Every structure is written in structure tokens, then in C-alpha cells.
Amino acid sequence: MTRNEPSATGNSPSRFSQWKTSPVIRYLLLLGFALLFYFSLLNEVVPETYDIQPNKVSEKTIYAPYQEENSLATEKAKEEAASRIQPVYKIVSIKNEQIVETIFDKLEQNNTDPEMTFDVRVDLYRNLLPAIYTDYVERFMKTLRAAGNYNDTLMNEIEKQLLEQQYKFSEESYYKFPRLTKDDLTAMETVAKDIVNRLMNDPLVEAQSARAKVTEMVNSSTLTKNTARELVQEIVRFALTPNKFYDAKETDQARAQARENTKPVLFGKNDVLVYKGEMITEETYQRLKTFNLLKDKTDFRPHLGLALLVALFVLVIFMFIRQSKLSIQNNNSQLVMLLLIFFLNIIGMKIVSLGQNLEYPHIGYLAPVAMGTMLVIVLLDAPLAYVSSIIFSLMSGIIFSVDQDRLMDYRYLFVSLIVSFAAIFSLHKASQRITILKAGIMISVFGCLGIVTQALLDNRFTMTDLSYGLSFAAVGGIISAILVIGIMPFFEMAFGILSPLKLVELSNPNLPLLRKLLTEAPGTYHHSVMVGNLSEAAAEAVGANGLLCRVGSYYHDMGKTKRPSYYIENQMNMDNPHDSIEPSLSKAIITAHPRDGVEMLKEHNLPKAIRDIAEQHHGTTLLKYFYYKAVKQAEESGEGKVVEESEYRYPGPKAQSKEAAIVGISDCVEAAVRSLRSPTIEQIDSMVRKIIKDRLDDGQFDECDLTIKDLDTIAKALKETLLGIFHARIEYPGDLPKNNDSKGES
Incomplete structure (x- = not known):
């Protein structure tokens, strides 16, 4: 499933479109992935060491790379626990x-x-x-x-x-x-x-x-x-x-029990061991030595291992994109979006990891790991979401590992993979934003199931661990959904994306513009719905954005609401006003509707992709009826006036995207077939191909990337869809009965 990008206008590729397809930019973005992975995992895999001596001032603030018991703080905590025991x-x-x-x-x-x-x-x-x-x-x-x-x-x-x-x-x-x-x-x-x-x-x-x-x-x-x-x-x-x-004896026993029940106080991961400017005492020096933070010798092996791990991550992304048929393969804008999604997801995990300590050992389950997966599947593509989920899960296992003897904590890797895949399955073909909240609930449910599975398989899980883990996982799923809903509009605005969720929202017939179209120009409204059906089928046949074509079709003739009676589909039980006015005036009225529609769409803040379809669906085609009418009037007047064909063309621009071109074809086909009283299969096929050929010969597809093969596929898709629409009225010559009094029906 592809996502729509704003198309460049004009007759030559813009700098923006060149940037989007530049191989150099693509490799620079892959380098950005490598740097993001390397520096986000550096402190987790290769703790920094320091050249420090006792009785000297620390030049840096030093943090604990993992958890370790603080004996003095533990003893103090025991005394505080005992003091909190009330006399018995x-x-x-x-x-x-x-x-x-x-x-x-x-x-x-x-x-x-x-x-x-x-x-x-x-x-x-x-x-x-x-x-x-x-x-x-x-x-x-x-x-x-x-x-x-x-x-x-x-x-x-x-x-x-x-x-x-x-x-x-x-x-x-x-x-x-x-x-x-x-x-x-x-x-x-x-x-x-x-x-x-x-x-x-x-x-x-x-x-x-x-x-x-x-x-x-x-x-x-x-x-x-x-x-x-x-x-x-x-x-x-x-x-x-x-x-x-x-009772002094029982009071002493209760306080002794409180001391015994006090858990050891640890230097939590990322806790401060030494503040900048603090004197290094012998005790502090031994503490740093315990954490292996003293620089004794140079060892490049961890750095080399991290570099190889990062290289593998980037290679997986690169090879998947290269071998896929997704639009991101040649679209650096989408690659930038993917990089930003990875950045936000990793930032979310790193922020949660700051709170990981002995009191909240399972806070990693709170991390919105599934947020990145949800953004990828909604804004980009489902196949890419699977690859991203695997990388997110591996990074989660590394970031939330608190054991110095273990690089990766399988518990977080396992749960992260479960919730990420749950997000993919829940959001596949999502059509409403409420679906994201439902997906958040599913993420919470499957996250809890993953933790329960671990608790049953691992005897080290206590009831306290289980309750904390379930609580964090349940909240984490909801947080992921809320963050996705909040972040999506920024991506849609910054990258000009029309996600399926946004498109479905725009197709709601209760929206002001569509209600205006329905009430003021009902014929045009019905025509737009039919064009939507045709264009969606044609777009999906050639791998274009079918949902965008459908929604764009709903709005493509919005400009007709300014003068609905001048369009034939709205002329019921009334004379055609064009019969009484000059063809030049008729031309001005008809050709104004794309421009009027764009202005109306701008006033209602509809996305640029929808406005582009409204503006480009006629391209620079010729209004043949009024042109020939003007030519005929000029000949009859005997003045020898030459009517220029260019005066009776739409102002354009020509279609800049597959979607705009497909809507234009469907618009013309629907109007033409509707004019036939009892269309046959041959008539429909001939008319569809004639319309496409006329537009091709007229150069209307010169600025979009439709191929001859695509046009043939579009013709077949439109024919099949029209057969379904006019099924009851189409006569099949081979099936006509010999009795002339009856009519065969398919």
C-alpha cells in the first residue's frame, strides 16, 4: 500500500523532486540511520571510562552504566524503614x-x-x-x-x-x-x-x-x-x-523484620555516581572501580562490535528497501520520514530507560516501542513495519538490559516484538483514527499476555514483578496510541501526506463541502461518486493510491456548486442556459470550475493532493462542443473570424501525478458512458479506449508517470467496473433472443 506525496508542478522536475530521488541524499540518510543507531546504543554497549585519581576533583558528571548495590544507602534505608514502624x-x-x-x-x-x-x-x-x-x-x-x-x-x-x-x-x-x-x-x-x-x-x-x-x-x-x-x-x-x-519486644522484632525486608538500594542505571566538581574520595574511587569506569587500557573491541551491529541494522533496512517494490525505494522524502520515526521511537525508549531502577525494574514495558511501528504502517507501508519492528525490538532488548553480564534482555525484546506485531495486525487497512485507539488497547492486551507468558516460564518472576510489568504494559499500549494520534498530524502537514485515515475522514458525506455539493448540485454529486468508483478501481490496477483517487473524485467538481445549473447533470426539467449565451461565455463558465473548486478547497483547508486533482483533472483539454459551436457561428457570420483552439482549452496544468490523470480519465469516461441509453460491451470498450487515446494524443499525460502499459490496464479496469455499474442495461449481442418482443439481459 503506497502513500501519496505532493507532486511537483511545472514542465520540468523541480529541485524538490530532484532531492527526493537523489542517490547521494539516499546514502546520506542511510548514514543518518547508522549514526542514530550508534550513538543511541553507545552508552548501553560501551560504557565510557574515565582517567580519575583519588583526592582529585571530578571534571565530569559520571553516571552508573548498570545497577549495582549501594551499601551505605542500603543501611540508611534499613534504618529509615525501622523508624517508620510504629510502636506496638x-x-x-x-x-x-x-x-x-x-x-x-x-x-x-x-x-x-x-x-x-x-x-x-x-x-x-x-x-x-x-x-x-x-x-x-x-x-x-x-x-x-x-x-x-x-x-x-x-x-x-x-x-x-x-x-x-x-x-x-x-x-x-x-x-x-x-x-x-x-x-x-x-x-x-x-x-x-x-x-x-x-x-x-x-x-x-x-x-x-x-x-x-x-x-x-x-x-x-x-x-x-x-x-x-x-x-x-x-x-x-x-x-x-x-x-x-x-510492647517493646514486639516493637523491636517488627523493626528488625522491617530492616530485613528492606531491599538493597542500588545505583540505578543512569544514576549519578559523581557530580562534576565533586572531590573523589577513596570510597568514590572504589565505587567507580566496581563499575569498571576507570580507564586502565584501551579496548576497541566493544566499539567494533557496536559498529558491526549498526552496520547490520542499516544493511537490513537498505536491502529491504532496495528489493521491495514500495514507493520508498525511490523516494527520499519517505526515507526521511522513516528516519524521523526511528528517531522519535528511540528517544521514547531512552527517556523511559532513565527511570529504570530497582524500584521500577520493569518500567521498560512502559516504553512506547509500538509507536514507531504504528507510524510506519499508517504513514508508510505494512511490509516496512515488519522490518522496523524487528529492529525496534532488538534495540529495546539492549537499551533496557540492566545486567552487566548480558548485552540484551530477552524479556524486553520478546514483549516489544509481540506488541509491534499486534500493532501491525490491528492497523492493517485502518480507516478511522478510532482504530488507533483500538490498536492501543490490543497492544496493551498482547503486551500483558507476553509478560504473563514470561512469568509462567521464568521462576524468577515474583507477584510484584508481574503486577508492575502488567501495569506498565497496559499503560504503554495506550500511551503509544495517544502519541501516534498526536504526532500523525505533524507528519501529514510536514510531508504533505494523506494517510488512509485522513482520506477516509475526508470522504465523510456529512462534511460541509460534500453536503453543499449534495444539496446544491445533486447531479454533480452523483457523478462524483461514480467517478470515485471508477478511479479507485483503475488506480489500484496500476498500483496508484486508489483511496486518494476516490476521495479526490468526490471533490474534483466542487467548483460547479457556484453555477450548478450550467452543467448538464444538474439540468433536470429545465432548459440548457448555454443555448441562449455565446460560446465564449459558456467556455468561461465551464473552464472556471477547476479554479473555483481549488479556491473553495483552500478555504476549507483541504490537503494539496486533493486540490491538485481538482485543478489538474481536465488538464488543458479542449471544450470541443463550444469550440465547434464558436467555429460554426464564425462561419455563419461571414466575417472571416478565426477561432483559436487554444481559447477553448482548460487552463491546466496537466496532470502531474497518476492519481490526477486517472481521475481525469474516469471523469470523462463516466460522463460519456452516462450519455448512452443502452450501452453495449463493445460501445463501452470503444469509448473508454477512444477517450484515453484522445488524451494521450493531446499530450495530457506528458507530465505524469503513466506508461502505455498503465493506460491499457486502466482501460481494462474501467471497462470491468462499468460493466458492473451498467450490468442490468448492457445488451450482449451473442445472447439476444430470436423473439424481437423480448430483450435479453445479462
């Missing part, structure tokens, strides 16, 4: 309501003893109540140790916090407790237990935070006596304890 706390269930019950039991027992005086009770409570708490803690700790659920460090911390956070009754409370009656104690106990249970439902590291809420909760209780409220507050505060305790 354990919640311990403590039955604080038992403290409350014990207190009220003692109060009731002593306050109802008639033999005890007030002062004795005060002294008793001053010693008894604090002891209730310490006794409870002692019993509680024995129970915990017997259960064996907690380590000794945590047990000691629990006992320490319980004792340190013990609440002390106010001295005034000891004088108020002896005065409480049995009814007071009963009411108070219920409220105290309820509040303690509610507050102890929350985890408490500090009991004081819960004690601050006691006053409000007691005041909202059912107690009415102030003394009862005050003493309940004291008892509740006394009974509250922490229930969440710091």
Missing part, C-alpha cells in the same frame, strides 16, 4: 469494676459497724483504700503470668504502668466516706460501675485522659447529693487504669 501496643482486659465492688463492700462493712468511731474509720480508710488497688494489681499480675500470654518485657511494662498511674484519694475524701449511709452506697455503686465500664471500653495508654471525663459523666447521672457525686468521682478515678501497653 497490646490491649489487656482489666476488670476494673472489681476494684469498685471491693471499695463499696469495705465502706458498707465499716460504716455499719456501730463499734467503730468516726476517727477510727477515717484512719482505716486512709490505709485501706490505697491497699485495695495494690492488692488487686498484685493478684491481676499473678493471673497474667500464670496464663503465659505475654512476654516478660510486656508484663513488667504492664505492672509498671498500673502502679505508676495509681490515683490518690484526696484527704478530704477520707472524712466524707464514714458519713455515707447504706442507701447512699447502693446508689453510688451502681453509677460508679456504669461509668467505669463505659470509660474502660476505650483503649487507654494514659488513665488521666479518661479521668478528665469523669466529672461530666457523674453530673449527668441520677445522683442528687453533692457529697455522693464528689465521692463517686473519686472512686471512679481511683478505679480507672490504663489498658493499652507498649
